Amino acid sequence: MSESKGCRTFDHGGDAGLFAWGPRLEDVFEQAFLGLVDYIVEGQQVRPQEERSIRLEAPDGESLLVEWLGEALFLIDGEGWLPGRVKVKVGEGFSLEAKVWGEAIDPECHWIIRDVKAVTYHGSKLLREGDAWQAKVVLDL
Template sequence: MVMNTEVEMTKEFQTFDTTADTGLEIYGASLEEVFRNALRGLFDLITDLDKIEAQEEVTVEAQGEDWVDLLVSWLNELVFLQDARDWLFKECVIEKLEPHYIKAHCSGERFKKGKHPIKTLVKAATLHQARIEKSPQGYKARVVLDV
């Protein structure tokens, strides 16, 4: 399926509804941009992205079988860091991105009650309906999140 408008490429991400879950549609001119925007979309779904300050940096790595599996693994690693260690990330700089591996330096801060309203509790990213598509305008990825 080819993206049908250039308007999509001006967005970083948007959500879509699925039965009992939430979907994240991510856009980027490159795969690197898709992975960066996936981080931003995830944390914007969890809290108000504008309230996250890039105070500290954490190195995050993930592995996958292919690009789609890697994107889901990347999101699940970020969900783990948020759930188990209270990290909220605003942005990242990708050091290495290959079809089976990502290493990035993610900037953000730990969750602070009163500062960071919780909008959605994300349990996991799933492979259900997950895909990455390329078109002349760039890339579009879709991931369903278990909430």
């Protein structure tokens, strides 16, 4: 965790997980979201051509995290749309508002490398450790 914010993957059985960190709660939501997209397309260029808004509410922090990342999967697999930039505002209770910039998947220049089936609740964590926030989720591949 040399960078003040970021996201990395870890092994979980045959599957994989995401671990994100940052000084603000918003950072971990943004980092985990972009980390998930990057795990699927591995560093491909995404142009911020279109803006989308997302609002979510959940019963607790971990559920909000799982649902939020589920939004990324739906945008890619359900809408055929690739997010490239994101701005999150965490609200009262367990809610968030986000703006996502990206573009429709173009088979000529985008290549889906991995199929992430879902973001699971298994071992999901969202907590404050000292000065930093941390988030952890396991993916179903």
